[in-house]
Amino acid sequence: MSSRDKILAAVAQNKPEAMPLPHIAPFKEIGYTDVIGQYETVLTAIGGKVHRVNNWDEIKTIVKEKYNAQNVRVLSLVPELDDVATSAYEINPAAHHLADVELALIKAHFGVAENGSVWVTEELLGHRAVPFICQHLAAVITSSNLVDTMHRAYMRIGLETYGWGAFIAGPSKTADIEQSLVLGAHGPRSMTVFVLQD
Amino acid sequence: MRVGLFVPCYVDQFYPGAAIATLELLEKLGVEVVYPKNQTCCGQPMANSGFEHLTGGCNRLFIDNFSGFDYIVSPSGSCVLHIREHLHDDKRPEQAKEISHKVWELTSFLTDVLKVESLPARFPHKVGVHQSCHGQRGLHLSSMTELVAPSFSKPGSLLNMVKDLELIELERKDECCGFGGTFCVVEEAVSSKMGKDRVADHLKHGAEYITGADMSCLMHMEGILKRQGSKVKVLHIAEILNAE
Amino acid sequence: MEVGTKDHAELAEIFNKDEERVNWHDETLWWIRAKRDKSVHQLPEWEALREAASNVKFNVLSHLNTYLEQFEAAAKANGVIVHWAADAKEHNEIVHGLLKENKVTQMVKSKSMLTEECHLNEYLATHGIEVIDSDLGERIVQLAGEPPSHIVLPCIHKKKEEIGDLFHMYLGTPSNMADPQFLTETARGSLRETFLTRKVALTGVNFAIAETGEFVVCTNEGNADMGAHLADVHIACMGIEKLIPKREHLGIFLRLLTRSATGQPITTYSSHFGKPREGQQMHLVLVDNGRSVQLGRKDFRNSLKCIRCGACMNTCPVYRRSGGHSYHTAVAGPIGSILAPNLDMKKYADLPFASTLCGSCSNVCPVKIDIHDQLYKWRQVLVKEGYAPTGKKIAMQVMATTLASPTLYHAAGKMGRATIKYAPFAVNNKLNAWYKEREMPAPPKESFGEWYAKNKK
Known part of the structure; x- marks a missing residue:
């Protein structure tokens, strides 16, 4: 008998009598009156930064001010922002050539107000490693694409298929040394979310 | 109303004052109190050590002594919790069940059954309340800091009825004192440290007395206080509610 | 592990020799408990979420084979290669087999308590494979040659100066450099090199979704993703109890997990792995290692609901004052104390007794495991199975006989008040343990029973 069959048999033998799956619908009703305000407060509290912007040019100005003066690599996965990037993404199955990216500009599907995260899937990123390997990360969401809670987030995702997706909430961080918070453990040292008015 | 007074073994032996205060307080509130003299122990010391199978004798004795009362009241949350959760007798299952439902810890009996709204007591001192875990988390005598729920305290509401008594705030409102029955000797180092830390919180906030609904925790903290040469005393809550 | 044959009480006593350090450890973890409280009190639906999570997990356990x-x-169907391991040994062999197949001798690993439970690193080391742990806390304890002392905060027992010394020795930082920012930056540089050069990355799994076949890995550092996305081979290892039925249930569990663990609203990264990348191999190892046995223990099966948040450790007044290593098992603290005896009753017979049964653990548990009640029940099982010390057995028998007889009790009480011999707390052959830091109660002149006989009837 294979380990698979042994395990399944033991589990079938030892499991308790059937318990129903609870109804989780009530959680879908919880919400915030000022969704953008809530999002901004939470993301700021966990070390991220929010810019409310009215158009793409405002984003470009902010990016240029901060990065274009430096001689650093800015990678854009956002066609509307390609002219502030030093390079657009080129398809490559490996991500090692991205190790010198200073700033990565990405689009996200939506943000979650209760925890400051954005939901991304791989087709927005070029490569799964992009939001981790860069030194700084900036994501763009439109203001109508904010949901209150994780329940709403999963309702929105539904059963859509993806190879890889993630909620990203703020910069990479650690507090492993005496609980002192340090931003930039392995991944981005900062995370900016542009909330584009629509 | 006829109440059987259940006095835990260690209270009987070491803290008769707490039992006397309980008796006098209940009588003062118009309750007929009877103390069945052949009672010994609820069996918890064995059960918490893993020897629940040796508690048959205690269970039988408890049922013999406490059958036929309207309520059974005890100045110990921990012993009451043990009876509520574990009293059983294979030969008298119904009787055991009935008794386990009639057992009340003193402060909740005062607030929930007698619905006491005022007391003639006076105690002009600064008092710290120790939330004993079994009373608090087991019998829900007070709200618990871990839960998202409305805040309340049955012992606290009673102490607020006592004239001139000042309740102090603590940094950790409901941390365990480390007594834990045989834990206090089996895990001596951690137990003592927990006791010292709990006492320090009360001392830091100016307590003159430490009180609570369980004498076992107070005994533990008294042991620490005495070793430190502190003048701060422990008193069972019944002794404060009965003070004049 | 260096702890050898010492039990929890002995190891805790050693830990308590340095009281300042105990204070520091206690305060640090209490601070995390306070952050958890602050965070959960912002959600009025918190208790309902816990209830829902608990019920979802009940459903999982009762349909586990189907899921x-x-x-x-x-x-x-997603292209993931699934392996099944009956025990730790088979798990380790599967991982080793995959490394051999891919002809590599180095691997980068993110946090996985399961691989700690299986002692994977030690096993691979004996087969010439070098594993580098990429979670900063795990890397630190790995350099120190110690196991993690906490499932979420692996090096919570270490002071920054000690970490500075380790980094000085192994990573070439200046001596006496203990600044967390500087040390983290050094580790970042060193581990980035590791991520860029490893062909195989192993990660743990926080949740696996029966409905979609995807699994979710949560980190704050991004180390699981850095490893997995840069490697040609991703191996994910999970206990069979990590399943949840549907994707929508993640809404409940991701809301609970990090708020319970550290007070954060969510981890920085909650990565959903569905399919391997183009050209990548993705392996998933499903491990039993005693879980199906625990599932059959009626009183203890719901310990398998655990989502490894560590909240029970942070709140436990014993854990905070004895340190994770005193539990001498991979998963320390209250939850570890109800999981470990399932694996080896003799070796872990001490753990269910390393508690005052205060119940705080059950109250913070996001999936409402009745941890303290299970500790009580394990005590009964362990005594019945013969794992109680003889001295204790005799003492308990004497006590039971005395307390079952009013005559003996009254006689013993009289004597006891003189000698304090029969006080419940003194029933143990370590009769002096109470006196070490505590005075005995002053024996009164008469018991309550004697007073009552005189004054009332």
Whole structure:
């Protein structure tokens, strides 16, 4: 008998009598009156930064001010922002050539107000490693694409298929040394979310 | 109303004052109190050590002594919790069940059954309340800091009825004192440290007395206080509610 | 592990020799408990979320074989290669086999308590494979040659100066440099090199979804993703109890997990792995290692609901004052104390007794495991199975006999008040343990019973 069959048999033998799956619908009703305000407060509290912007040019100005003066690599996965990037993404199955990216500009599907995260899937990123390997990360969401809670987030995702997706909430961080918070453990040292008015 | 007074073994032996205060307080509130003299122990010391199978004798004795009362009241949350959760007798299952439902810890009996709204007591001192875990988390005598729920305290509401008594705030409102029955000797180092830390919180906030609904925790903290040469005393809550 | 044959009480006593350090450890963890409180009190629906999570997990346990098969089929359809390991040994062999197949001798690993439970690193080391742990806390304890002392905060027992010394020795930082920012930056540089050069990355799994075949890995550092996305081979290892039925249930569990663990609203990264990258191999190892046995223990099966948040450790007044290593098992603290005896009753017979049964653990548990009640029940099982010390057995027998007889009790009480011999707390052959830091109660002149006989009837 294979380990698979042994395990399944033991589990079938030892499991308790059937318990129903609870109804989780009530959680879908919880919400915030000022969704953008809530999002901004939470993301700021966990070390991220929010810019409310009215158009793409405002984003470009902010990016240029901060990065274009430096001689650093800015990678854009956002066609509307390609002219502030030093390079657009080129398809490559490996991500090692991205190790010198200073700033990565990405689009996200939506943000979650209760925890400051954005939901991304791989087709927005070029490569799964992009939001981790860069030194700084900036994501763009439109203001109508904010949901209150994780329940709403999963309702929105539904059963859509993806190879890889993630909620990203703020910069990479650690507090492993005496609980002192340090931003930039392995991944981005900062995370900016542009909330584009629509 | 006829109440059987259940006095835990260690209270009987070491803290008769707490039992006397309980008796006098209940009588003062118009309750007929009877103390069945052949009672010994609820069996918890064995059960918490893993020897629940040796508690048959205690269970039988408890049922013999406490059958036929309207309520059974005890100045110990921990012993009451043990009876509520574990009293059983294979030969008298119904009787055991009935008794386990009639057992009340003193402060909740005062607030929930007698619905006491005022007391003639006076105690002009600064008092710290120790939330004993079994009373608090087991019998829900007070709200618990871990839960998202409305805040309340049955012992606290009673102490607020006592004239001139000042309740102090603590940094950790409901941390365990480390007594834990045989834990206090089996895990001596951690137990003592927990006791010292709990006492320090009360001392830091100016307590003159430490009180609570369980004498076992107070005994533990008294042991620490005495070793430190502190003048701060422990008193069972019944002794404060009965003070004049 | 260096702890050898010492039990929890002995190891805790050693830990308590340095009281300042105990204070520091206690305060640090209490601070995390306070952050958890602050965070959960912002959600009025918190208790309902816990209840829902608990019920979802009940459903999982009661349909576990069906969900496992559903998950396997969906994961395979996604292109994931699924392996099954009956025990730690088989798990380690599977991982080693995959490394051999891919002809590599180095691997980067993110946090996985399961691999700690299986002692994977030690096993691979004996087969010439170097594993580098990429979670900063795990890397630190790995350099120190110690196991993690906490499932979420692996090096919570270490002071920054000690970490500075380790980094000085192994990573070439200046001596006496203990600034967390500087040390983290050094580790970042060193581990980035590791991520860029490893062909195989192993990660743990926080949740696996039966419905979709995907699995979710949560980190704050991004180390699991850095490893997995840069490697040609991703191996994910999970206990069979990590399943949840549907994707929508993540809404409940991701809301609970990090708020319970550290007070954060969510981890920085909650990565959903569905399919391997183009050209990548993705392996998933499903591990039993005693879980199906625990599932059959009626009183203890719901310990398998655990989502490894560590909240029970942070709140436990004993854990905070004895340190994770005093539990001498991979998963320390209250939850570890109800999981470990399932694996080896003799070795872990001490753990269910390393508690005052205060119940705080059960109250913070996001999936409402009745941890303190299970500690009580394990005590009964362990005594019945013969794992109680003889001295204690005799003492308990004497006490039971005395307390079952009013005559003996009254006689013993009289004597006891003189000698304090029969006080419940003194029943143990370590009769002096109470006196070490505590005075005995002053024996009164008469018992309550004697007073009552004189004054009332």
